[in-house]
Amino acid sequence: MTAVVFVHGTGVREPGFSQLAGRVAAGLTALRPGLRVVPYYWGEPYGAALAGGGLSLPPEGGTSRGGLAEGPPPDSGPYGGPSGGPEAEADDWAALYADPYAELALAAAMAGPAGERPPGAAVPEQLLQARLAALAARGDDPAAALGPGLGRAAVELAAHPLLGAAAEALGPDDLADLAARSLAARVIAELLAADDPLIPAGDTRDTVVRQLAEALGGAPRGSERGLRSVLLRAAGSAATSAVVRRRRALTEAAHPAAGDILRYLARGAAVRDGLRTLVAGLAAPVTLVCHSLGGIIALDTLVGAPLPQVRLLVTAGSQGPFLYESGSLPSLEHPAPLPPHVPDWLNLYDRRDLLSYLGGPLFPGRVTDVAVDSRQPFPAAHSAYWTNPEVYRHIADRLP
Numbered sequence: 001m002t003a004v005v006f007v008h009g010t011g012v013r014e015p016g017f018s019q020l021a022g023r024v025a026a027g028l029t030a031l032r033p034g035l036r037v038v039p040y041y042w043g044e045p046y047g048a049a050l051a052g053g054g055l056s057l058p059p060e061g062g063t064s065r066g067g068l069a070e071g072p073p074p075d076s077g078p079y080g081g082p083s084g085g086p087e088a089e090a091d092d093w094a095a096l097y098a099d100p101y102a103e104l105a106l107a108a109a110m111a112g113p114a115g116e117r118p119p120g121a122a123v124p125e126q127l128l129q130a131r132l133a134a135l136a137a138r139g140d141d142p143a144a145a146l147g148p149g150l151g152r153a154a155v156e157l158a159a160h161p162l163l164g165a166a167a168e169a170l171g172p173d174d175l176a177d178l179a180a181r182s183l184a185a186r187v188i189a190e191l192l193a194a195d196d197p198l199i200p201a202g203d204t205r206d207t208v209v210r211q212l213a214e215a216l217g218g219a220p221r222g223s224e225r226g227l228r229s230v231l232l233r234a235a236g237s238a239a240t241s242a243v244v245r246r247r248r249a250l251t252e253a254a255h256p257a258a259g260d261i262l263r264y265l266a267r268g269a270a271v272r273d274g275l276r277t278l279v280a281g282l283a284a285p286v287t288l289v290c291h292s293l294g295g296i297i298a299l300d301t302l303v304g305a306p307l308p309q310v311r312l313l314v315t316a317g318s319q320g321p322f323l324y325e326s327g328s329l330p331s332l333e334h335p336a337p338l339p340p341h342v343p344d345w346l347n348l349y350d351r352r353d354l355l356s357y358l359g360g361p362l363f364p365g366r367v368t369d370v371a372v373d374s375r376q377p378f379p380a381a382h383s384a385y386w387t388n389p390e391v392y393r394h395i396a397d398r399l400p
Helices: 016-029 085-098 102-110 124-137 150-158 163-169 172-193 202-215 229-235 240-245 247-267 269-280 293-304 320-325 389-398
Strands: 003-007 036-040 286-291 310-316 344-349 367-371
Touching: 003 016, 003 269, 003 293, 016 036, 016 389, 036 269, 085 102, 085 172, 085 202, 102 163, 102 172, 124 150, 124 163, 124 172, 124 202, 150 172, 163 172, 172 202, 247 269, 247 293, 269 293, 286 293, 293 310, 293 320, 310 389, 344 389
Parallel strands: 003 036, 003 286, 286 310, 310 344, 344 367
Antiparallel strands: none
């Protein structure tokens, strides 16, 4: 009788594991009656846990473990008067990094109908546009402490279709401050998009914002000012303050997934030994069907020493090829070839699953990469393999 050992991925614990293993067993036995499906549940004995009960987590509420306040009091925010403190300020900037023109759009929405101007009266945004052009002519130097891109950002902002409406709604000082924040956010957003490892700290950012605001005609001031932070938070998609307040709950919910990977890479011998012991007690032929980190565990186990019972390795949403290519796979370092004793390898991937990778180009003739489509976006695509009938058909067709 063919045996299938199912090896789960990161973050899986009971009761979810039993439900997952049951779904995999039902999907495979429906196509191959009489198949023996043996689950390998490594999450509880070998997975990550906060052994100290979360003592490594900073305290909530902005105080250190010794009780000393961290950061300025909540009524000293940059907008004058109560602002919710540094977390509210961080929320505002998060919204601007996601959309550097979010504040511009909010200001434009506040503008009333344009009134009739006296003959010869200046259009409100024209002076700012002239100053933006002058700023663009200086290139990136005025914001060099942030990074490149100021010149392009100034040209882009000067031509923005909402600039006129925003100028109708705000006075010159507020408009200059808003423009300065938009420019700084645009520069930093480009750094974030490029995964730049040197994101400027808030103090540097705020200094540049003040300098840009003055260059755009704003009055000198001790810190930037602008629309109330609550408006910007409404434009944002995530509240940093809420995340900080819920850090313990979020960590406790998320740490098995991230922690499992870190723990395995640091101390993976026990989980590999457990899989080897399980397989050693099964009669051939054995197939290992693995998801995500489970595929890395199985691959490392098979590379380490022969398991003659195993005739097929199946991985779904696997990062094994990526770890190998990046020099991070514990058992095999690029460009060493896959050992001859490693069995046939079927690797299922979904192009929308950003945690799935190809093995065939790295191990020619040793890995069969097969694309499946869950029609789900990432990250849902990474967990949708086991509800996709296509996955089971590909596995069943190749079972020994």
